[in-house]
Amino acid sequence: MSTQTETTCYRHPGRQTRVSCSSCGRPICPDCMRPSPVGMRCPECSSQTTKSRPLAAISSGEPYATIALIAICAVVFLLEGSFGLDPGNGALYRNGALFGPLVAAGDWWRLVTYGFLHAQGLTAGLLHIGFNMLLLWLFGRQLEPQVGTPKFVGLYFACLLAGACGALVVSPHAVTVGASGAIFGLMGAAAAMLFARGINPFQTELGGLIVLNLILSFVASNVSVGGHIGGLVGGVVIGLAIAADQSRRQAWIGWATIAGVAIVSVIGAEMAAQSSASGLGL
Numbered sequence: 001m002s003t004q005t006e007t008t009c010y011r012h013p014g015r016q017t018r019v020s021c022s023s024c025g026r027p028i029c030p031d032c033m034r035p036s037p038v039g040m041r042c043p044e045c046s047s048q049t050t051k052s053r054p055l056a057a058i059s060s061g062e063p064y065a066t067i068a069l070i071a072i073c074a075v076v077f078l079l080e081g082s083f084g085l086d087p088g089n090g091a092l093y094r095n096g097a098l099f100g101p102l103v104a105a106g107d108w109w110r111l112v113t114y115g116f117l118h119a120q121g122l123t124a125g126l127l128h129i130g131f132n133m134l135l136l137w138l139f140g141r142q143l144e145p146q147v148g149t150p151k152f153v154g155l156y157f158a159c160l161l162a163g164a165c166g167a168l169v170v171s172p173h174a175v176t177v178g179a180s181g182a183i184f185g186l187m188g189a190a191a192a193m194l195f196a197r198g199i200n201p202f203q204t205e206l207g208g209l210i211v212l213n214l215i216l217s218f219v220a221s222n223v224s225v226g227g228h229i230g231g232l233v234g235g236v237v238i239g240l241a242i243a244a245d246q247s248r249r250q251a252w253i254g255w256a257t258i259a260g261v262a263i264v265s266v267i268g269a270e271m272a273a274q275s276s277a278s279g280l281g282l
Helices: 055-060 064-079 091-096 100-104 110-116 122-147 149-170 180-196 205-219 225-248 251-279
Strands: none
Touching: 064 110, 064 122, 064 149, 091 110, 100 110, 100 251, 110 149, 122 149, 122 180, 149 180, 149 225, 149 251, 180 205, 180 225, 205 225, 225 251
16 A cells, blocks of 8 residues: 655745645645645745746646636527526527436437526526636636646536436426536535545635535525536546546546546436436326
């Protein structure tokens, strides 16, 4: 069984630690740790969030996929007729929202398209997409440079499918839209990667954010609890795998897990959709 090698804090040479700054990679002790949405940062990187980019983040690339996903969701939100007074009247909404019986009838694209649609109506729609896109930007700009754009895209869509599966299992006859299943997956992946590094995610602001969103999932109305939990579980599984492939330098571990979560989610969604159609006598 292998063990993680301890190093000494770059600011306090006499203190051993197994935690490294999530931006620059330098070892840091508890006194030097600064919580961030994804991982712990050293004091220097924590103060450079707007002034400069650490070398590790620059070499990993910019969050282009995150920006693209936000842009797509924003364009679709405008095209779906979200500002109409009659929710559900837009063709994009009708043909892309997740609904179990229609998935069972062959509308498989709904397992993906639902994640690019958001609630209709002026107030509800703006709150829905605004909150989701804020979280997507927050976690995407942290995770994408760490795992790389291709793997980040795979993570996002696998969690989107996991959210669809969870939504169909829990409430197959409800019309479900929104990117929150995938975003819960990003939160789960971030928490899992922190845990794999020896950091308790619930001692950072990330843990509080996850708990708050889970509470809102059960308290707020018109929220897909199954979609949120499904995405979260998928993200945790993939996050642990990505952390393992990074520590062992075996990229196939993360990719295999992404593919596995996606396949299992599609199969689970199919079973739940068929069951919902049978329940309606279709």
